[in-house]
Amino acid sequence: KQEVTQIPAALSVPEGENLVLNCSFTDSAIYNLQWFRQDPGKGLTSLLLIQSSQREQTSGRLNASLDKSSGRSTLYIAASQPGDSATYLCAVLNYGQNFVFGPGTRLSVLP
Amino acid sequence: DAGVTQSPTHLIKTRGQHVTLRCSPISGHKSVSWYQQVLGQGPQFIFQYYEKEERGRGNFPDRFSARQFPNYSSELNVNALLLGDSALYLCASSFGLAYPGELFFGEGSRLTVL
Numbered sequence: 001k002q003e004v005t006q007i008p009a010a011l012s013v014p015e016g017e018n019l020v021l022n023c024s025f026t027d028s029a030i031y032n033l034q035w036f037r038q039d040p041g042k043g044l045t046s047l048l049l050i051q052s053s054q055r056e057q058t059s060g061r062l063n064a065s066l067d068k069s070s071g072r073s074t075l076y077i078a079a080s081q082p083g084d085s086a087t088y089l090c091a092v093l094n095y096g097q098n099f100v101f102g103p104g105t106r107l108s109v110l111p
Numbered sequence: 112d113a114g115v116t117q118s119p120t121h122l123i124k125t126r127g128q129h130v131t132l133r134c135s136p137i138s139g140h141k142s143v144s145w146y147q148q149v150l151g152q153g154p155q156f157i158f159q160y161y162e163k164e165e166r167g168r169g170n171f172p173d174r175f176s177a178r179q180f181p182n183y184s185s186e187l188n189v190n191a192l193l194l195g196d197s198a199l200y201l202c203a204s205s206f207g208l209a210y211p212g213e214l215f216f217g218e219g220s221r222l223t224v225l
Contacts, residue, residue, distance in 0.1 A: 004153070032212045043115075043201055044154070044216040089153055093212050098144065098167045101153030 002027045002094055004102035012108040013080055021075040021105045023090035028068045031093045035064050035075050038087045038104070047088075048075070080109045113138070115204050115217035123223045124192050132187040132220045136204030142166075143185040144214070145177055146201040154201055160185055161207070189222075197224045 003026045013019055023033070032051045036044040048057045048064040050073070056065040063076040073090055087104040094100075116135045124130055136143050142161040146154035159167035160179035174190045183204075189196055199221050203214040 034212075034214060036216075041199075041221070043117075043218040044203075044214075046213060046215060049213045091153075091214070098156045098159055098169070099214060100156070101146075103151075103153045 002030075002092060002097070002100045004090060004092055004100050006088075006090060006102040006105050008105060009103070010106040010108075012110065014110050015080060015082060017080050017109075018076070018078050019080055019107075021077070021088050021107070023073040023075070023102055025071045025073075025092045025100075027092075027094055028071050029094055030068060031095050033064075033066055033073050033090060033092050034099070035062075035073075036089045036091065038089060040087075044089065077107075080107075082109045082111045085109050115202055115215055117200075117202050117217035117220050119220055120218065121221045121223075123225060125225050126192055126194060128192050128224075129188065129190050130192060130222060132189075132200050132202075132222075133184065134187070134202030134204075134217060135184045136202075137215055140204040140206050140215075141183055142205045142207060143179055143183065144203045144205070145185070145187045146203065147171070148199045148201055148219075149197075157187070192224045194224050197222060 007022045034049045035047040050066045061078040089104040091099040091101045144159040145157040148154040156169040158177040163179045177187045179185045199219045201219045203216045
């Protein structure tokens with residue numbers, strides 16, 4: 001059974017810092033991995049999707065990497081801004097199964 | 112283009128009642144999945160439907176049921192509501208069953224059971 005964990009659970013940084021959020025999964029036979037952002041009380045916004053054959057994906061100030069063999073993914077946020085404050089979730093899809101989500105990392109970027 | 116739309120956005124029910132939540136996927140998407148998210152946790156998978164057939168079911172009791180219509184919209188039904196059913200119910204659509212697999216979520220339906 002796939003299990004997904006995210007470290008840290010919460011993070012508070014001053015504006016302008018570069019930061020890394022971590023996602024770990026127990027079953028490395030994944031089809032893809034997706035990072036999401038969730039604002040309080042809202043739905044999930046897709047940030048990046050990494051297929052199993054890819055090592056990383058980039059979108060603007062965001063970069064996500066995937067290391068299947070070690071069961072890890074990282075989300076790198078460059079030059080953080082107060083508007084980046086949200087909960088960040090990762091989810092993994094195994095062959096023939098459904099997405100399994102981590103508990104999320106709650107990020108606060110202080111002005 | 113419209114994203115995933117869900118209704119209602121908020122609702123309050125009492126224990127024992129029944130609720131129906133609705134979801135319209137992104138145009139061209141044939142797969143709809145339902146997730147339950149309780150406060151402070153990640154979403155938990157409830158159902159996936161593709162081409163009007165159930166293709167996956169999570170670890171939820173039989174009080175939970177769903178269906179998908181010919182236009183690919185979907186309903187989630189929950190009978191005999193319990194206090195523990197209070198949560199944000201999220202609908203996600205994707206193009207197919209697996210490839211490319213990217214999920215797109217609606218804003219959710221916030222259910223409060225009193």
